[in-house]
Amino acid sequence: QALDAWNPECGQFNFTFDTDNASFEETVISIANAGFCIAYRQSGKIRLAFDRLQENSTALFMHRNKEPNAETITRKFASDAEYDGVEFVYSDPDSGQSETITLPLDGSHTKAKKFEIAGIRSFTQAWLRANREYRKLLGQRITIETEVTTDARALLPNARVDIVDNTRFR
Numbered sequence: 001q002a003l004d005a006w007n008p009e010c011g012q013f014n015f016t017f018d019t020d021n022a023s024f025e026e027t028v029i030s031i032a033n034a035g036f037c038i039a040y041r042q043s044g045k046i047r048l049a050f051d052r053l054q055e056n057s058t059a060l061f062m063h064r065n066k067e068p069n070a071e072t073i074t075r076k077f078a079s080d081a082e083y084d085g086v087e088f089v090y091s092d093p094d095s096g097q098s099e100t101i102t103l104p105l106d107g108s109h110t111k112a113k114k115f116e117i118a119g120i121r122s123f124t125q126a127w128l129r130a131n132r133e134y135r136k137l138l139g140q141r142i143t144i145e146t147e148v149t150t151d152a153r154a155l156l157p158n159a160r161v162d163i164v165d166n167t168r169f170r
Contacts, residue, residue: 002050003035010128011035014093015119034119036129040157051132054160061148062164070147071166076140083137085109088130089116092123101126103134113137 003011013034017027028046032039037048076082085108088101102112115133120126144163155161 002052003037006050006052007124007128009122009124012122012125013119014121030118034117034125036132038157042156049156049158051158056160057162058159059151059155059161060164061146061152061161063166065149065151066166067147067149072145073165073167074143074145076143083109083111083113085112086130086134086137087112087114088126088133089114090120090123090126093121099123099126101130103130 013031015030015034022030028039032048035048036051038051039046039048041047086101086103088103089098090101091097092099103109113133115130117129120129146163
């Protein structure tokens with residue numbers, strides 16, 4: 001319902017599984033991935049977490065709920081070896097041909113990360129997903145690894161969290 005409220009075309013999955021080699025989990029992951037979601041298990045049920053902009057964080061991790069001296073922060077700056085663009089391939093249902101969306105539109109990228117997600121067959125769905133992947137790519141400059149207390153077990157996949165930088169002081 002949240003996905004349909006955001007955009008009615010994005011909740012569609014148009015793909016035929018023509019092999020029986022795919023497991024149930026792989027099938028669910030493929031369907032969720034085409035619908036901007038991440039599949040996870042909780043209390044014996046399969047649930048979906050919608051990958052969208054989140055206004056508020058669900059948790060704050062600071063010195064009280066992080067393990068001491070267990071945090072590392074990696075900052076990366078753009079280099080020629082990293083991806084700086086997106087190439088999204090989808091199948092057009094009208095022509096039956098593979099179409100490609102390349103971002104940024106001005107072609108200023110040097111290395112494009114290629115995506116081809118089964119089940120995405122409309123231009124609108126492909127355009128929104130290509131833009132989502134491009135925005136994710138632009139934001140992947142800081143990586144934080146930390147060990148936290150059991151408070152983190154209450155988090156759901158794809159939940160936004162705030163983390164206080166405890167590497168700058170002793």
